[in-house]
Amino acid sequence: xxKLWVGALVAAALGTAGMPALAGPWEDGMAxxxxxxxxxxxxxxxxxxxxxxxxxxxxxxxxxxxxxGVAKSSAHAFMWLSLxxxxxxxxxxxxxxxxxxxxxxxxxSRARAMMQxxxxxxxxxxxx
Numbered sequence: 001x002x003k004l005w006v007g008a009l010v011a012a013a014l015g016t017a018g019m020p021a022l023a024g025p026w027e028d029g030m031a032x033x034x035x036x037x038x039x040x041x042x043x044x045x046x047x048x049x050x051x052x053x054x055x056x057x058x059x060x061x062x063x064x065x066x067x068x069g070v071a072k073s074s075a076h077a078f079m080w081l082s083l084x085x086x087x088x089x090x091x092x093x094x095x096x097x098x099x100x101x102x103x104x105x106x107x108x109s110r111a112r113a114m115m116q117x118x119x120x121x122x123x124x125x126x127x128x
Contacts, residue, residue: 026055033059038069049080050123054087061092065099074103078111079118079126 023031029044042063048056061081064073077099084092100108118126 026053029056029059033063033068038063042069049083050126052087052123054084054089054092057081057087058084058089058092058095061099062095065095074099075107075111075114078103078108079115082111082115083119 025044025048029041029048032038032044033041042060045056045059045063049060057080060070061077061079061084062068064070064080065077066072070076078096081092081096081099085096103111114126
């Protein structure tokens with residue numbers, strides 16, 4: 001009986017040894033981003049950001065700031081970075097200061113209004 005149990009363990013170990021580890025949405029988004037494949041990364045991060053994921057919100061803000069896979073927009077960058085920073089994302093807080101320094105008062109007002117609408121709709125009516 002013991003040989004059968006040990007054999008089953010060895011077979012199970014060998015059967016999974018060559019299989020890749022399963023990645024989650026964050027890893028998938030980062031893999032696409034790191035390849036420079038920004039559109040799929042935006043789709044992954046947007047879905048996660050709408051679910052309230054601060055890291056994904058920060059990545060979207062950074063991508064809007066740089067124009068990676070989306071039209072470059074300080075207002076959109078500010079909105080997503082603000083949401084991420086309010087959830088404790090330290091990198092988003094630093095990026096937010098950089099973005100805010102380049103914005104006019106009208107840009108800031110628009111970005112804050114976008115953020116409030118986004119949060120009030122539970123991320124369903126976010127202006128992208």
